[in-house]
Amino acid sequence: MEKIEKMIQWMSDRQGKITYSMNARLGPNSYDCSSAVYFALINGNFLPVGTMGNTDTLFSHLEKSGWTQIKADAAGHYPAKKGDIFIWGNRGSSGGAAGHTGIFIDDQDTIIHCNYGYNGITKNDHDTIWAINGYPSVTIYRYGKNENDPLKPQPITPKPKPVPQKTxxxxxxxxxxxxxxxxxxxxxxxxxxxxxxxxxxxxxxxxxxxxxxxxxxxxxxxxxxxxxxxxxxxxxxxxxxxxxxxxxxxxxxx
Structure with a gap:
């Protein structure tokens, strides 16, 4: 999807060129995790120009713009895909240093994010960084509502053919x-x-x-x-x- 590519491209264009800052977070030389995602969403035409917030407001901004939470499969694993956005931390209390956010850039859990640890925008394996940070709670959003309607049970891909229950x-x-x-x-x-x-x-x-x-x-x-x-x-x-x-x-x- 062109909009997803433009969103990811905004982050990739600034990899290695900016620093991380929670104070000077609106660019062009520094961003924090959430402001970078907001600017990327604007570049992908998901949000209007001038929209800004933090990790905690990102939940509602995404939902109001056509993004839907994806559900974990039977094993508790989130089947993330390219273009999905993750948010660490509990809704209502994930602002500031209590939360983190970034974008998946493939279907193998690689993320691009603006982070304090590397002082800028980097690409990392999500689960590795997640483990280093103590396995915080995770919410993952995907653009569109057809595939992952939160009011319906989530399919597992590929969906296994049901077999009789074992005793x-x-x-x-x-x-x-x-x-x-x-x-x-x-x-x-x-x-x-x-x-x-x-x-x-x-x-x-x-x-x-x-x-x-x-x-x-x-x-x-x-x-x-x-x-x-x-x-x-x-x-x-x-x-x-x-x-x-x-x-x-x-x-x-x-």
Missing amino acids: QSELIPMSGIFYPDRQLAVSGDTDPNDTISPALDYYLPKMSIQYDYYTHSNGYVWISYKDYGGNRRFVAVGPDDGRTDTTWGKGFFN
Whole structure:
């Protein structure tokens, strides 16, 4: 989309040429994270010239301009794409140093952002920078409403073909320790779209999950364990595609 390209181009044109400042944030020599995104949005004709705000006001400015929040998939991972905008921090309290924002420039989680750490605009791997900053809460916006209407359940791409629910008797014994590379949800069953039994908890990247069984169900591979209360829990660790390089971490056949 031409508007997305123009937005990203504004950031790329200033990479290595400006410095980071929360005081002199309106350019042309310095910006902070949110002012840079605002100027990029203006350059892409998403916002009127003269629009400005901070990380916290960006939530409403995006929503009023046709941007929609994307939802996490069954494993708690956000399937970000080129042109998506991320905001770190909780809405209502993410202004100033409490928040951060930038733009995804590909479908492999590469972001371009104006940041204090490198004193300017740089390109980095989102999850690496996210981890360094302590895994703050994340909101991701995508332009357009058809694909990611927040009032509808979010599809997983590619959407797996539903298969009959596995029972506990079909669990396959295998013990190990899994280390996720992203946030993974803990479930009481293996239905990724179960609204009756939502995520019970989450494992963050590099935490350890000790499991004793695994199973194939609903398009995913799940590891399983019993919690301290004796309840069997399930964690989706990747698509059920017969591959080990698409697993969301290490410790399960890889």
